[in-house]
Amino acid sequence: MRRLKLVPEKTNIDFFKIALVTFGGSVVLTLASIILFVAIGLNYGIDFKGGTTIRVDSQTPIDTGKYRTALQPLKLGDVMITQVFDPTSSSEKHVAMVRVQAQSGQESITPATTQAIEAAIKKVDASATFPSIESVGPKVSGELIKTAVIAVLAAVAAIVFYIWLRFEWQFALGAVAATVHDVALTIGIFVVFQLKFDLSIVAAILTIVGYSINDTVVVFDRARENLIKYKKMPLRDVLNLSANETLSRTVMTSGTTLIALIALLVLGGDVIRNFVFAMTWGVIVGTYSSIYVAKNIVLQLGVKRDWSKPSDKNAGTNFSKGKA
Amino acid sequence: MQIPMWKRALIVLVCLTALFFAMPNLFYSRVQNHNDAVQKITKTGTATPAEKAQADAWPSWLPSSIVNLGLDLRGGAYLLAEVQLSNVYTDRMNALWPEVRDALRSERDTIGGIRRVQSSPGTLKVQISKPEGMAQAIAAVKKLATPVTTLTGVGKSDLAVTQDGDNAVLVQLSDAEKKATDERTMQQSLEIVRRRIDEAGTREPTITRQGDDRILIEVPGIGSAAELKKLIGTTAKLTFNQVIQQTGDKNANAGVGNEVLPSEDQKGVYYVVNSTPVVSGNSLTDAEPAFDQNGRPAVNFRFDASGARKFGDYTRDHIGQPFAIVLDNKVISAPVIQSYIGGGSGIITGNFTIESSTNLAVLLRAGALPAKLTFLEERTVGPTLGADSIAAGKMAALVGTIAVMIFMVASYGMFGWIANFALVLNMAMMFGVLSAIGGTLTLPGIAGIVLTVGMAVDANVLIYERIREELRVAKGPARAIELGYERALSAILDSNITTFMTAVILYWLGAGPVRGFAITLGLGILTSVFTAIYVTRLVIVIWFERRRPKTIVV
Numbered sequence: 001m002r003r004l005k006l007v008p009e010k011t012n013i014d015f016f017k018i019a020l021v022t023f024g025g026s027v028v029l030t031l032a033s034i035i036l037f038v039a040i041g042l043n044y045g046i047d048f049k050g051g052t053t054i055r056v057d058s059q060t061p062i063d064t065g066k067y068r069t070a071l072q073p074l075k076l077g078d079v080m081i082t083q084v085f086d087p088t089s090s091s092e093k094h095v096a097m098v099r100v101q102a103q104s105g106q107e108s109i110t111p112a113t114t115q116a117i118e119a120a121i122k123k124v125d126a127s128a129t130f131p132s133i134e135s136v137g138p139k140v141s142g143e144l145i146k147t148a149v150i151a152v153l154a155a156v157a158a159i160v161f162y163i164w165l166r167f168e169w170q171f172a173l174g175a176v177a178a179t180v181h182d183v184a185l186t187i188g189i190f191v192v193f194q195l196k197f198d199l200s201i202v203a204a205i206l207t208i209v210g211y212s213i214n215d216t217v218v219v220f221d222r223a224r225e226n227l228i229k230y231k232k233m234p235l236r237d238v239l240n241l242s243a244n245e246t247l248s249r250t251v252m253t254s255g256t257t258l259i260a261l262i263a264l265l266v267l268g269g270d271v272i273r274n275f276v277f278a279m280t281w282g283v284i285v286g287t288y289s290s291i292y293v294a295k296n297i298v299l300q301l302g303v304k305r306d307w308s309k310p311s312d313k314n315a316g317t318n319f320s321k322g323k324a
Numbered sequence: 325m326q327i328p329m330w331k332r333a334l335i336v337l338v339c340l341t342a343l344f345f346a347m348p349n350l351f352y353s354r355v356q357n358h359n360d361a362v363q364k365i366t367k368t369g370t371a372t373p374a375e376k377a378q379a380d381a382w383p384s385w386l387p388s389s390i391v392n393l394g395l396d397l398r399g400g401a402y403l404l405a406e407v408q409l410s411n412v413y414t415d416r417m418n419a420l421w422p423e424v425r426d427a428l429r430s431e432r433d434t435i436g437g438i439r440r441v442q443s444s445p446g447t448l449k450v451q452i453s454k455p456e457g458m459a460q461a462i463a464a465v466k467k468l469a470t471p472v473t474t475l476t477g478v479g480k481s482d483l484a485v486t487q488d489g490d491n492a493v494l495v496q497l498s499d500a501e502k503k504a505t506d507e508r509t510m511q512q513s514l515e516i517v518r519r520r521i522d523e524a525g526t527r528e529p530t531i532t533r534q535g536d537d538r539i540l541i542e543v544p545g546i547g548s549a550a551e552l553k554k555l556i557g558t559t560a561k562l563t564f565n566q567v568i569q570q571t572g573d574k575n576a577n578a579g580v581g582n583e584v585l586p587s588e589d590q591k592g593v594y595y596v597v598n599s600t601p602v603v604s605g606n607s608l609t610d611a612e613p614a615f616d617q618n619g620r621p622a623v624n625f626r627f628d629a630s631g632a633r634k635f636g637d638y639t640r641d642h643i644g645q646p647f648a649i650v651l652d653n654k655v656i657s658a659p660v661i662q663s664y665i666g667g668g669s670g671i672i673t674g675n676f677t678i679e680s681s682t683n684l685a686v687l688l689r690a691g692a693l694p695a696k697l698t699f700l701e702e703r704t705v706g707p708t709l710g711a712d713s714i715a716a717g718k719m720a721a722l723v724g725t726i727a728v729m730i731f732m733v734a735s736y737g738m739f740g741w742i743a744n745f746a747l748v749l750n751m752a753m754m755f756g757v758l759s760a761i762g763g764t765l766t767l768p769g770i771a772g773i774v775l776t777v778g779m780a781v782d783a784n785v786l787i788y789e790r791i792r793e794e795l796r797v798a799k800g801p802a803r804a805i806e807l808g809y810e811r812a813l814s815a816i817l818d819s820n821i822t823t824f825m826t827a828v829i830l831y832w833l834g835a836g837p838v839r840g841f842a843i844t845l846g847l848g849i850l851t852s853v854f855t856a857i858y859v860t861r862l863v864i865v866i867w868f869e870r871r872r873p874k875t876i877v878v
Contacts, residue, residue, distance in 0.1 A: 003735060003736070006735075088716065107406075107698055107699055108404075108700055109702070115550070129706075131705070131706030131708055131709035132705045133702070133703070133704045134702070134703040134704070135702045135703070136701045139406075140700045151830070151832070154829050155825070155826050155829045159826075162821065162822060166818060199834065199838055200837065200838060200841075203830055203833070203834060203842075206833075207826060207841075207845065210822050210823040210824075210825065210826030210827070211823065213822040213823075214782075214819035215819075217815065218786070218815045218819055221814055225811075245793065248789050252735065252789070253782040253785050255731065256728045256731060256732070256778045257775070258778070259724065259728050260774045260778030261778060262724075263720050263721075263724030263774065264771055264774045266720075267723055268716050268771065269712060271396070271709070271713055272713075272767050275771065279771075279775065
């Protein structure tokens with residue numbers, strides 16, 4: 001029986017051989033992302049900035065310039081109009097998002113303002129309908145920023161603690177480095193393409209953090225096993241061997257997850273496209289980081305080798321000891 | 325490689341139970357109609373034939389909980405409102421002023437003349453002309469205080485009376501009373517919002533309190549948040565105030581204790597009225613749409629006993645003077661009192677249409693909101709957009725699942741089919757648990773399901789890859805399978821625990837859609853670990869026992 005094999009049965013790749021390119025490249029990209037984030041900044045959605053987004057469905061192609069002129073007299077301050085394209089929608093359906101800044105002295109948008117905006121757009125585009133309106137006042141957006149930051153920090157802290165509990169602190173640091181890499185690169189790509197960054201993207205980032213740790217843990221788990229098995233083998237070789245042994249699984253899992261995500265990216269509609277895009281991208285960088293980033297940190301820090309001694313309390317708990 | 329019989333039975337039982345609870349979702353609209361009909365029948369006590377038919381369309385012994393669809397899928401409006409609790413303090417102080425005035429007047433000999441002066445909102449400041457009588461004045465006001473009526477505030481006074489400067493008494497609610505008042509205000513606001521939404525007859529609204537001063541309102545099926553605001557937004561605060569004078573200047577100097585209010589329908593007309601109402605809408609017992617003697621729409625109302633007495637006394641003493649009917653800080657009419665009005669009923673005339681008079685009557689009947697609501701956040705999703713999202717989500721889930729299944733079979737052959745069986749079972753179990761716990765499915769929740777599909781096979785991939793490795797080091801098939809499951813377990817648990825932790829944090833982080841994602845992600849992890857570890861193992865063991873193959877290819 002012939003089987004699909006993404007990775008040959010036995011591989012012997014030296015993952016540290018081109019560390020200068022792989023690990024160095026990751027460091028450069030991470031730093032670049034941070035610099036971009038500081039220099040250019042994210043395109044924050046209303047969740048974090050406050051304001052209102054109105055979704056416009058129209059049967060005729062949308063002329064954003066016309067919309068802009070129509071909304072000019074309303075003096076709404078910062079107005080952003082973007083067209084949304086969806087591969088699955090017909091030529092009869094055109095979608096645009098109109099974003100208006102939070103109006104001074106108001107929290108959520110007043111019905112009068114909504115009506116004025118809708119009437120102005122109707123004037124230039126009679127077929128326009130408004131299937132969704134979201135408005136977040138400055139008070140709530142301030143709170144959401146706080147919650148989002150706390151959530152990301154809490155997630156990272158919880159995971160670090162868990163890895164530290166189960167493995168050694170060197171592994172925990174390696175996992176953190178991989179996580180920081182994934183989060184930074186995801187934020188980086190959102191800066192580069194100026195994609196809307198809202199609460200759902202934070203959710204996606206947290207999922208990526210969990211997922212990437214997933215991959216990293218599988219490699220670490222094997223490394224721990226091999227460290228016991230091959231007591232004399234240099235750490236570098238043990239890590240390489242572990243990565244090679246788990247490579248097939250890593251690629252398979254990322255493969256199935258990516259298949260599912262790409263289906264969602266293409267067919268899932270434009271409402272969650274940014275969210276799914278963040279996850280798809282995160283799975284790719286997460287898989288990469290578990291192979292090329294996390295292990296390098298562990299190699300740099302070195303690991304204690306006497307794990308097999310049962311009396312050693314620092315050795316972490318291994319679920320597979322005992323009954324399965 | 326052996327699994328005891330009881331364990332096998334238990335695994336099968338868990339699967340069947342989950343499937344049993346997932347099943348109603350296959351007949352979504354029928355079950356939904358059944359549930360609605362049953363609810364209506366229990367509410368009204370009688371069943372119309374149509375309701376009975378709908379109720380009977382689904383057997384009552386079958387489970388009838390189905391997955392709730394979130395607002396982003398079914399369409400509706402979400403509104404977060406903040407109750408301006410301090411409004412109530414101001415109202416209380418205004419209402420207290422006449423009593424304070426009378427109490428201090430009776431001490432005129434020791435404290436001299438009194439005058440109310442401007443002070444910050446929620447306080448009452450009274451100047452006295454003889455500062456040496458300060459202690460007397462404070463004591464007199466303190467006599468008006470009553471004990472706070474809550475468990476925690478027992479024995480504390482509801483008023484805090486202090487000296488302010490040399491010659492003024494400052495009265496405000498005590499902290500204990502403020503706390504008790506806040507609690508009452510929130511309860512009352514929640515109740516009134518609920519009643520107003522119920523009057524509109526919308527289906528399954530969710531009205532919950534959030535934190536100290538917020539109300540979260542979710543109403544499926546309503547056209548827009550603006551509509552919802554209209555329904556609940558008007559405070560419908562009705563008061564009857566004494567008119568001091570009519571003016572054309574909105575910045576007219578009103579004097580302490582008075583305020584300038586605009587007219588509802590006449591532009592440029594303003595009234596200076598006494599801030600302390602003669603009677604407030606709280607004393608209303610009934611209101612109904614009616615017509616005045618000229619046949620124009622109006623609203624009839626009736627007061628309770630104390631309201632009727634106050635209203636009667638006032639009209640008797642002020643014949644010939646104008647009198648303002650104030651709704652939400654606008655004067656809707658200011659008729660001149662023609663005669664003594666006893667009996668406590670009256671009519672509000674103004675520039676009404678039949679619709680607006682009906683609305684006003686409804687609002688008055690439901691009661692006034694005790695404090696103003698500020699809307700902090702709103703989200704509206706139209707039903708068509710929701711339906712589009714469901715369709716897109718279904719399509720994506722279907723294509724994603726099939727693609728993953730093909731991939732698994734191509735990679736692992738027969739073992740791939742076993743993993744696929746577990747995958748389908750896993751999705752069914754997710755729906756079963758989601759229905760049973762009354763979870764809500766949102767669009768990101770669907771994304772969570774699709775993501776779970778991709779990740780659920782991970783456990784099986786780990787196991788199969790491990791079995792392959794064990795086979796390579798020339799172990800017998802039975803031993804290889806056993807070791808594969810055993811040795812992959814550590815990695816499976818580690819990786820799923822970390823993802824589960826993120827799901828928990830996400831649940832805590834998010835409201836609405838994001839929380840929906842956290843629920844499906846977290847549930848998916850639990851069910852997938854179960855199906856991947858127990859179910860596939862059971863299937864493989866049964867297969868192995870029947871065939872007893874000498875070699876296996878994974």
